[in-house]
Amino acid sequence: MAHLSVRDLRKSFGNVEVLHGISADIADGEFVAVLGESGCGKSTFLRILAGLEEASSGDVLIDGQSVIDRSPKERDVAMVFQTYALYPHMTVRENIDFPLELSGLDKAERARRIEATAATLNLTAYLDRKPRQLSGGQRQRVAMGRAIVREPKVFLFDEPLSNLDAKLRVAMRSEIRLLQQRLKVTSVYVTHDQVEALTMSDRVMLLNGGRIEQFAAPLELYDRPANVFVAGFVGSPPMNLVDAVATGGGVEALGTAFPSVAAVRAPDTVLGFRPEHVRIGEAPHAFEGKVILSENSGDRLLIVLDAGGTQLNLSLTERVPVRPGETLPCHVLPEHLHLFDRASGQRLN
């Protein structure tokens, strides 16, 4: 249970700076997902929090105290690794006991905590097994157990679910979330999977090239992306982003005039709207597109349109019969339009 702050955290490997000054405050008990593509610096960020990597400059504070010069063992953080990193020569019990033993707790208290942790994670029946005798999901739970048994100030997760198959991943997702809500331990969760980030966290820190693009609640990222990068990153299929020109009364794009949704400084803008917000049918501000491809996955119909040379994605919940080559009239409600400055990429509305 702790408040975690990072101040202008920078990290270089040789001449290459991979973190360009990360600053953030994470509240006590908050679950923060750090999201980004591989190479964006998210793992480095986490390893600096853990003390496994030295920052080039900047500070990490836990409960207001700087821990940047402390070794991992002095920081009172626990980490769950992507590969689980279970000690192969120890049983599940010994794995979970290892941090307790090192902390110098007495035997009775250790046994009590191991039992409680094993019960929480449904591991009681496996306490005397070695990691190699466990399935992927069970190993994942042991790794969790080793982290929670210490009752640390901060949990750090490094893509803990990416080695599991899809079904188990969904199950473990809610399991981890429920556990975190019950224990109320401040958590930082690194992932490249936006569904994980959006569904599990209180807030998402979206990293790109070692910088924070946006640090906000999941729905805020979805509803009000701060810039073109966030708009294009969050959502699947991604937001449609088309070049637009601001005129006196509105924005012109796709051969039609959209209503003005924001004050603009320069006429060169980017208009964005999500595939799931496009409606088929005539309406004011409608545009047309030719169907290139349609895919029906049962719960939704994905259509790729060609609107005057620009490819657009549509995602519909109703089953509309469409044929490739057909021309469809489409429209988007004004409240679902996003407008960005083309030069800076920043959100305007």
Add this chain to the structure above:
Amino acid sequence: MTATTPAHRRRAWRATRRAVLLNGALIAATILTLGPFLWIALASFKTQIVLLMGRVTFTPVTMNYDEVLFGRTSTFASNFVNSVIVASVSTVLVMIVGFLAGYSLIRMRWPKFVINLFLLWALLFNLVPPVTLAGAWYELFRTIHLGNDHVALILAHTTLHLPMALWLLSSFLRDVPRELEEAALIDGAGFTKLLRRVVVPVMMPGIVATAVLVFIFSWNEFPVALALTNNTSATVPVGIAKYAQENEIKYTQMAAASVLSAIPALLALIFGQRFIVKGLTAGAVK
């Protein structure tokens, strides 16, 4: 009737040919490696006359063993004790230095060329015939009054076998996942705990395999031991060589001493066999 088609016969013939070739090689390897040892083992139960006459059938005798173990002039027992001391102590030294040096090399973020250069040098060192070093060592140890002592031979064997141990231990260390060490650090382990509780147990097969090999190499080492020991500090191979005297070669006693001297190495192998196979193939298939 498909069993007799020409195609089927050709396949069967090819399979037989392959089996004969592969199993033949195995049989040849067995004869080549076991043969000499069996010949020595049999010789140790013959009398010198029977052996020299080349008889195939004979009445086994134990007089060679009696003479080697309990003979008034035999030094085998003291040779054996010397060998145990030299091989054990030098193995322990090699393992400690080799492990720590290997850990530094693999984990302390040395530039790549340093690691490669170091390992290359360790390999080149093994190409130098130990006998070329024996003379220099003899002079050196005599100068610092360590000549003809266990200490001299222990130090020499440590030097001789360290490069091989370093090679093996580095590659085993490379196979220890870094995350395991990081997990241990976060769990609160200091450096000693990290090595003792995580790194060493995880690479135990590799450590045992290396130790057994180093022990056997030291046990069998002859030229340097010959140069650095005297009658009281001679090791088993030096002792065995002394059965070949100016006027007479005591083949059968030599054979008995050889068989006896193989026992510790054999024990080490039996104890370590499971680890050696596991260790030397570790990381080959995940």
